[in-house]
Amino acid sequence: MAWRLAKSLVVLRDEINAVAPNRSKASDGTIGDEAHQGTASDLGHNPNANDVVCAADFTHDPGSGADMHAFAEHLRRRSHRAVKYIIWDRRIWSKARADEGWRHYGGSNPHTAHMHVSVGVGPDGQSTGPYDDTGPWGLTDEFGGGDVIGLQVGDKGDRVKGLQATLRYAGYDPGEVDGDYGPKTSAAVLKMRRAEGSEVDDGDNFTGWAYAQLMRAVAKKY
Numbered sequence: 001m002a003w004r005l006a007k008s009l010v011v012l013r014d015e016i017n018a019v020a021p022n023r024s025k026a027s028d029g030t031i032g033d034e035a036h037q038g039t040a041s042d043l044g045h046n047p048n049a050n051d052v053v054c055a056a057d058f059t060h061d062p063g064s065g066a067d068m069h070a071f072a073e074h075l076r077r078r079s080h081r082a083v084k085y086i087i088w089d090r091r092i093w094s095k096a097r098a099d100e101g102w103r104h105y106g107g108s109n110p111h112t113a114h115m116h117v118s119v120g121v122g123p124d125g126q127s128t129g130p131y132d133d134t135g136p137w138g139l140t141d142e143f144g145g146g147d148v149i150g151l152q153v154g155d156k157g158d159r160v161k162g163l164q165a166t167l168r169y170a171g172y173d174p175g176e177v178d179g180d181y182g183p184k185t186s187a188a189v190l191k192m193r194r195a196e197g198s199e200v201d202d203g204d205n206f207t208g209w210a211y212a213q214l215m216r217a218v219a220k221k222y
């Protein structure tokens with residue numbers, strides 16, 4: 001039987017992957033997988049009557065930026081139109097009981113390796129309602145996924161990799177795409193900015209204007 005993931009959870013997964021592109025997915029899950037043996041039914045990972053799965057798990061991997069402590073709290077505050085409940089670290093928050101905040105969760109799986117998110121309304125496995133709502137969950141705004149504006153020399157990580165890869169696409173070689181904003185990346189930023197008409201004399205700060213110039217350089221190339 002062909003099933004699919006609720007569209008709201010596809011959007012959420014994309015946002016989490018944008019914030020933490022190299023995150024571990026060891027404890028991710030959607031349906032009937034190892035992470036849910038014995039718990040799938042009571043946590044709503046079974047598809048509804050339309051073969052839509054309205055629950056997903058996201059691995060806690062804070063070293064990569066996938067920090068479920070921060071994400072769970074953000075998602076509670078965000079209260080996305082589609083969200084039904086969130087379980088993380090022995091606590092549960094339900095939209096239907098939102099004013100009670102986080103409550104103790106006593107299920108056999110303490111949910112310390114992954115955060116569980118259910119969407120829609122109604123009983124688990126029979127969700128109806130707005131589970132296909134594709135509105136943003138706000139994670140990339142809050143946690144900066146994909147955002148390269150404001151980077152500077154000395155910064156490290158996936159956002160720098162994104163900048164380096166984009167410089168490459170635009171034809172400005174930053175050396176290895178290693179996530180380290182060092183002299184080669186700075187030189188590539190400077191070269192790109194000068195070619196786009198800027199009079200800056202170093203490439204040590206990636207400002208909003210630098211971003212606009214890089215986008216224009218990519219557009220020209222393609």
Ligand SMILES: [Zn+2]
Pocket residue numbers: 029036043045055056057115116117
């Ligand atoms: Zn789950």
